[in-house]
Amino acid sequence: MKILFLTAGAAGMYCGSCMHDNSLAKAMRELGDDVLLQPVYTPIRTDEPGIASDEVFLGGIQVYLLQQFPLLRWVPRGLRSWLDRPGVIRAATRKAVGTDPARLGELTLSMLRGEHGRQASEVERLVRWLETEHRPDAIILSNLLIGGVIPSIAERLPQTKIIVVLQGDDIFLDQLPEQTRSQAIELCRQLAEKVDTFVTYSRFYRDKMSELLAIPTSKFEIHPLSIDLAPFAERDEATSAGLHGRSVVHEKQDGEFRIGYFARIAPEKGLHLLAEAFERVARDPDNVHITLHAAGWLGDHHRPYLDELTGKIAAAGLTHRFRYHGSPSLEDKVSLMRSFDLLSVPAPYEDPKGLFLLEAMAAGVPVLQPAHGAFVELIEATGGGECFAPHDVGELAERIVALSRTADRLAQFQNSAREQLIHYHSIESAAARMHATCSPSPSPQ
Numbered sequence: 001m002k003i004l005f006l007t008a009g010a011a012g013m014y015c016g017s018c019m020h021d022n023s024l025a026k027a028m029r030e031l032g033d034d035v036l037l038q039p040v041y042t043p044i045r046t047d048e049p050g051i052a053s054d055e056v057f058l059g060g061i062q063v064y065l066l067q068q069f070p071l072l073r074w075v076p077r078g079l080r081s082w083l084d085r086p087g088v089i090r091a092a093t094r095k096a097v098g099t100d101p102a103r104l105g106e107l108t109l110s111m112l113r114g115e116h117g118r119q120a121s122e123v124e125r126l127v128r129w130l131e132t133e134h135r136p137d138a139i140i141l142s143n144l145l146i147g148g149v150i151p152s153i154a155e156r157l158p159q160t161k162i163i164v165v166l167q168g169d170d171i172f173l174d175q176l177p178e179q180t181r182s183q184a185i186e187l188c189r190q191l192a193e194k195v196d197t198f199v200t201y202s203r204f205y206r207d208k209m210s211e212l213l214a215i216p217t218s219k220f221e222i223h224p225l226s227i228d229l230a231p232f233a234e235r236d237e238a239t240s241a242g243l244h245g246r247s248v249v250h251e252k253q254d255g256e257f258r259i260g261y262f263a264r265i266a267p268e269k270g271l272h273l274l275a276e277a278f279e280r281v282a283r284d285p286d287n288v289h290i291t292l293h294a295a296g297w298l299g300d301h302h303r304p305y306l307d308e309l310t311g312k313i314a315a316a317g318l319t320h321r322f323r324y325h326g327s328p329s330l331e332d333k334v335s336l337m338r339s340f341d342l343l344s345v346p347a348p349y350e351d352p353k354g355l356f357l358l359e360a361m362a363a364g365v366p367v368l369q370p371a372h373g374a375f376v377e378l379i380e381a382t383g384g385g386e387c388f389a390p391h392d393v394g395e396l397a398e399r400i401v402a403l404s405r406t407a408d409r410l411a412q413f414q415n416s417a418r419e420q421l422i423h424y425h426s427i428e429s430a431a432a433r434m435h436a437t438c439s440p441s442p443s444p445q
Helices: 016-030 060-068 070-074 077-084 086-092 105-112 120-134 144-156 169-174 178-192 203-213 271-282 300-315 330-339 355-362 375-382 393-404 407-424 427-438
Strands: 002-008 034-040 138-141 161-165 197-200 220-222 257-262 290-295 322-324 367-370 385-388
Touching (some): 002 120, 016 034, 060 105, 060 120, 138 144, 144 161, 161 427, 169 178, 169 203, 178 203, 203 220, 203 375, 257 271, 257 330, 290 393, 300 322, 355 367, 355 407, 367 375, 367 393, 375 385, 375 407, 385 393
Parallel strands (some): 002 034, 002 138, 138 161, 161 197, 367 385
């Protein structure tokens, strides 16, 4: 089949959805599908070799300027096409503040209106390209918020199956001003009527979005969240090296129990909660062997957040037991994760995915997560860890200490996760499922 992924870039950030789409598109190609990964808004950024198109549709600079200066649509497109060059977009979105939903309410509504919004010319450009040059059998959109093009696609490419992956749309919507949020939800409900299939990674998120957007559950498919397991395959780390010959082995002290965090450095991912739990743990002299190591993408606008957090750790006299490793390459990430004894990303919000949990399990690391969102189902399905009461820093600290003293239980988590990942959560199995979803529906008898 000829399949097109429309994937929204994340303004220069490493984006879990982008990385998953990249891996999935590659795996579907290996199955024999003709797959194109097409960025919209901004180029996508991954921690592995990317297969995305160099062209960007609905370029972030274009759509923003058309919102602010509607008369720009009368300027010949050839004179403003340079604004869609990936390098220009990357430079303009480097600080990654342009995705702040509270500042983009009217733009969000206009984009959801598609051919009736201020960006109608850019919508037409994408749909005309699909109609005249690509004509895919199926289009997979990485979220519904980029779905303003859906009605035009449904009308002009009636044989093309439209699939939308829901994976955090509600989080963006909830940050909009209330009146704007209500309008955006209504527009999303109208768009949903033109979608053939919605995909979520958990029952939790299916039920939540079914209610929010008034989508019948019969239009949903639940695909187990999956990752490319190949980079995490067992190997002799003592001889492994990075792309430039740099060692990627992360040495540990004898007897050290390392708590790991690997996610975007931002309040919504909960590193401050983990740091607070670590401070409580460290007050007990019996826990002197427990350390905290964090890694993940850090935007300039969140540097004060990390500075405040490290300041508190320093004030507690724990600087020597905490380290931030920056945003490592894929190979370095695998090595770092393998040095963890336990991973926890105590996100305060109800996360619809949790790719970092599968990555930790693939690296042989048990996980400890709040009992909400998709975390509960993912941990139950893999047996790769346990949950604690959301927002309860005290319980988080207690569980860390308890797990640091039960090697048998940690080994049980590792063994269970290893088997489940191979059978149900590999990118190859995800590719087979998405191929089936993209296939034409049987004709009624």
